[in-house]
Amino acid sequence: MRLYSTNNPNNIVSLRDAVLQGLASDGGLFFPTKIPVLPPDFFRLSRIRSFQEIALQAAQSLFQGALLNSDLKTIIEEAINFDAPLVRLDATTHVLELFHGETLAFKDFGARFLARLMKHYLHDSKQETLILVATSGDTGSAVAHGFFGMDGFKVCLLYPSGKVSTIQEQQLTTIGGNVIALEVQGTFDDCQRFVKQAFLDSDLRKRFQLSSANSINIARLIPQMFYYLRAYSQLHHSLLSKPLIFSVPSGNFGNLTAGLFAKRMGLPVSKFIAATNQNDIVPKFLASGQFEPKPSVQTLSNAMDVGNPSNFARMLELYGSVEKMREDIFGASFTDAETLEGMREMYCRYEYIAEPHTAIGYLGLEQYRSVVGYNNVGIVLATAHPAKFLDAITEAGLKAPAIPERLAQAFKKSKQSTLLPNDFSALKAFLMSL
Ligand SMILES: *Cc1c(COP(=O)(O)O)cnc(C)c1O
Secondary structure, three states: OEEEEOOEEEEEEEHHHHHHHOEOOOOOEEEEOOOOOOOHHHHHHHOOOOHHHHHHHHHHHHHOOOOOHHHHHHHHHHHOOOOOOEEEEEOOEEEEEOOOOOOOEOHHHHHHHHHHHHHHHHOOOOOOEEEEEEOOOHHHHHHHHHHOOOOOEEEEEEEEOOOOOHHHHHHHHOOOOOEEEEEEOOOHHHHHHHHHHHHHOHHHHHHOEEEOOOOOOHHHHHHHHHHHHHHHHHOOHHHOOOOEEEEEEOOOOHHHHHHHHHHHOOOOOOEEEEEEOOOOHHHHHHHHOOOOOOOOOOOOOHHHOOOOOOOHHHHHHHHOOHHHHHHHEEEEEOOHHHHHHHHHHHHHHHOOOOOHHHHHHHHHHHHHHHHHOOOOEEEEEEOEOHHHHHHHHHHOOOOOOOOOHHHHHHHHOOOOOEEEOOOHHHHHHHHHOO
């Protein structure tokens, strides 16, 4: 597998370099030079295969020998260690629950796969690898758990003091082991700036192999294709002849882009719904043809509060024009009031408790169906467990779901973090002392 930069098709690198660099040196995003099409019997046989078997065959096809099959198998068996069940709401409507991993959000898939691929590439490195992550919430804990307990790796999570929810802070600061939580007396932007600065610092670079594990890394996108394939394999056979719609609650559009890749690999998808909150840059682009990033606004679905979606460059690379993109993607955006209404509707109709992100996916599907009708199959990606968003569930007037054991455990432990002033030299001194 080879990849090029979306800023320069002549800047071609190996999978190893793409994974270890994250972002191309010219600021572009890595994009595969070739997206292979899976053989027709892949889809037929996927119905009797396990999730791991489906993931392995898709990965082999995509990687084109970049890794030994035995290595790839180990990585997949360790990374895809929880299922993505397709839950039927009615005859043609489903949710694909992606929240059964360690941190109860779909980001666990990408983080676990990335961690194991990095370990594969760096296992004989002389230096210790330091993963630096600035986080405003969910990404940090997924990445940290992805690398948890891995020899040769340390993870430092930088989060803005007082600016993440209690539940998120509890998840970030109780992991322990090789994960260090740093509470920065500044904003998320300050945390992000420090991470960038650390990468340029020659002392830190001498001391550690530095890596970022951020969301634009291609290794986080790849495993997200697998669960689209897995969803298809679980559909009732009587539904396979109907047009298939995936509705994807989106912020940085990694999840949606992975679906678009799965379609290029042959998955028969008729439409993707790009469902957003009021940070509606992509739905606006689909309507007007103008891509106009702007500062993000805060919403109930805070993991999608993104004003400049980073994977847009990959979406554009796949389609080339807004007209082409419209053939495959329908955009829809919703306010917080509509989101709460969508949560209530899912409960009233199906007794299904969804958190705000998932509810936006549901609303997007319903909006599209109000245009094209119901002779199709809808799958809403359920991106997080409702227990992570208890405040919104209470606000919607719904009863709180049971708290999964994993989350309850995090609540029992006491917070362990190091408070740092809003000053890079303090961070540097701390890191050098590790
Ligand atoms: C990160 C996240 C999203 C948005 O996913 P993107 O790939 O950034 O579009 C949606 N829902 C939840 C719960 C998330 O954590």
